[in-house]
Amino acid sequence: MAANHLFDGLLGGRVTDSRRLLTVPGESSWSYASMVELSGRLANLLLEQKVKPGDRVAVQVQKSAEAIALYLATIRAGAVFLPLNTAYTRAEIEYFLEDAEPTIFVCSSQCEPDFDDIEARVFSLDGDGAGNLLDAAGVMPTEFNNLARGSQDLAAILYTSGTTGLSKGAMLSHDNLLSNALTLVDYWHFDSHDVLLHALPIFHTHGLFVATNVILITGASMIFLPRFDLDQMIEQLPNANTLMGVPTFYTRLLADDRFDRDLVSHMRLFVSGSAPMLAETHLQFEERTGHRILERYGMTETNMNTSNPYDGERRVGSVGFPLPGVEIRISDPETGDELPLGETGMIEVRGPNVFLGYWRKPEKTALELRSNGFFISGDLGKVDAEGYLHILGREKDLVISGGYNIYPKQIETEIDTLDGVLESAVFGIADADLGEAVAAAVVPIDGVKLDPEQLVKALEPVLARFKLPRKVFVIDELPRNAMGKVQKNSLRDTYG
Ligand code: MLC
Ligand code: AMP
Numbered sequence: 001m002a003a004n005h006l007f008d009g010l011l012g013g014r015v016t017d018s019r020r021l022l023t024v025p026g027e028s029s030w031s032y033a034s035m036v037e038l039s040g041r042l043a044n045l046l047l048e049q050k051v052k053p054g055d056r057v058a059v060q061v062q063k064s065a066e067a068i069a070l071y072l073a074t075i076r077a078g079a080v081f082l083p084l085n086t087a088y089t090r091a092e093i094e095y096f097l098e099d100a101e102p103t104i105f106v107c108s109s110q111c112e113p114d115f116d117d118i119e120a121r122v123f124s125l126d127g128d129g130a131g132n133l134l135d136a137a138g139v140m141p142t143e144f145n146n147l148a149r150g151s152q153d154l155a156a157i158l159y160t161s162g163t164t165g166l167s168k169g170a171m172l173s174h175d176n177l178l179s180n181a182l183t184l185v186d187y188w189h190f191d192s193h194d195v196l197l198h199a200l201p202i203f204h205t206h207g208l209f210v211a212t213n214v215i216l217i218t219g220a221s222m223i224f225l226p227r228f229d230l231d232q233m234i235e236q237l238p239n240a241n242t243l244m245g246v247p248t249f250y251t252r253l254l255a256d257d258r259f260d261r262d263l264v265s266h267m268r269l270f271v272s273g274s275a276p277m278l279a280e281t282h283l284q285f286e287e288r289t290g291h292r293i294l295e296r297y298g299m300t301e302t303n304m305n306t307s308n309p310y311d312g313e314r315r316v317g318s319v320g321f322p323l324p325g326v327e328i329r330i331s332d333p334e335t336g337d338e339l340p341l342g343e344t345g346m347i348e349v350r351g352p353n354v355f356l357g358y359w360r361k362p363e364k365t366a367l368e369l370r371s372n373g374f375f376i377s378g379d380l381g382k383v384d385a386e387g388y389l390h391i392l393g394r395e396k397d398l399v400i401s402g403g404y405n406i407y408p409k410q411i412e413t414e415i416d417t418l419d420g421v422l423e424s425a426v427f428g429i430a431d432a433d434l435g436e437a438v439a440a441a442v443v444p445i446d447g448v449k450l451d452p453e454q455l456v457k458a459l460e461p462v463l464a465r466f467k468l469p470r471k472v473f474v475i476d477e478l479p480r481n482a483m484g485k486v487q488k489n490s491l492r493d494t495y496g
Pocket of ligand 1 (some may be wrong): 199246275297466
């Protein structure tokens with residue numbers, strides 16, 4: 001396919017297709033044509049609202065088919081889609097709005113009044129389609145001529161935090177998204193008969209680009225659940241033949257007796273990613289169902305990098321081979337020199353999947369994206385003798401909880417501003433459900449008695465709930481090495 005424009009690549013041949021694209025169980029069913037029509041109305045609305053090519057459309061809304069139409073409309077209008085986690089607090093959202101300067105901000109009707117003083121024009125869209133966005137789009141024509149965009153033009157910005165604690169907008173081009181989706185369709189053998197059970201959020205790479213783009217591009221369909229709900233998953237699995245999820249999806253399914261071989265004997269493919277899957281989960285899954293989960297490795301900045309093979313051996317504990325067109329290089333984290341095969345070092349990635357850089361942060365881009373095109377992932381790993389990549393650790397200070405990335409620095413900064421706190425260190429501890437959970441070690445100012453519960457309460461207005469420490473340890477001092485650096489490994493050993 002020679003499309004440059006993401007929309008043409010995803011949906012070009014299906015604008016009048018009456019086949020089903022998406023079902024929200026018990027609520028609605030969308031054909032390809034109806035999705036394209038709504039995206040046309042919304043794209044006309046964006047133009048009427050003076051959205052120009054390259055302008056940002058920031059969106060913090062519940063998962064819905066209408067939100068997918070808005071994603072497509074933004075692309076069609078030549079603008080840049082900027083999805084935001086629904087859990088972010090007003091304080092967190094403010095940062096994104098200031099940094100990205102969107103022309104339009106779409107949020108829930110409940111939140112809309114909170115944003116009446118911002119620069120962007122604000123519209124509302126709720127999970128059931130209510131809100132003034134669709135009212136305004138309803139009077140617009142469905143016909144829309146997509147604004148021309150080149151393959152290197154921006155299609156989306158996804159924020160991802162950094163070691164400084166401040167989020168950076170990863171700039172993804174039309175080609176980044178289209179090339180990766182095309183590769184995955186081929187690698188994972190998707191075709192128009194597939195039905196994907198989609199229970200991921202759509203404000204991240206996994207749910208929006210990997211899952212949704214792959215379905216759009218193949219003319220397949222999806223069962224669109226608002227969120228992961230165990231009962232709904234068990235109910236809907238018989239109607240699907242493929243599932244993509246984070247490891248927590250699989251551990252939760254395995255913890256339920258209804259999830260057995262019969263329930264999923266018809267399934268074609270289970271994909272896992274966004275966080276490491278334990279070997280025991282892989283093995284338990286295979287024993288229970290007869291299926292081996294296909295694990296792959298990706299990032300916001302790079303889309304998908306590597307994948308276990310569809311037909312060959314899916315190796316437990318490995319994230320597979322570089323996808324076609326993607327190069328992996330293992331380097332010495334200090335010098336950047338390439339290491340011999342089999343040695344452990346920094347995983348670097350190069351290919352058409354790798355982003356354009358961080359939005360308005362050239363100095364951060366320069367630190368992580370080499371001039372030769374390799375992106376320094378922050379993950380540590382090695383390639384084995386058969387070419388499989390193994391992720392063995394992270395150099396970046398990051399907690400991955402239920403597939404959400406949580407950057408300790410942001411939480412530490414907030415804790416350190418609280419009354420009576422001298423300093424803090426945030427780290428991940430093993431959690432059977434979420435893989436890792438957030439823990440904090442807090443040192444009080446001399447003579448102050450800190451109450452862990454009160455500390456967490458004080459963080460609630462500023463931090464999304466999934467970032468709140470599940471455990472707080474009040475301690476006398478943080479363990480440090482000779483250089484004065486806090487030893488988080490030691491904290492994990494002591495309190496994990
Ligand atoms: C929810 N909570 C979490 C959490 N999700 N806490 C820590 N980590 C999480 N991931 C908290 C809520 O704040 C709430 O806290 C309580 O748990 C219950 O909320 P919930 O909404 O009922 O949660 P639940 O439905 O159980 O959600 C868990 C989950 C969900 C694992 C199903 O988080 C999820 O869908 N994760 C997927 C994330 C994802 O798509 N990642 C891909 C990133 S892209 P309280 O205090 O209010 O009770 C990427 C690249 C790549 O990484 O390779 O794919
Ligand atoms: P994000 O910044 O949310 O895009 O998260 C990307 C990070 O998730 C990667 O840098 C890895 O640390 C992690 N990740 C993604 N897939 C896997 C996987 N299959 N195994 C281990 N870690 C993973």
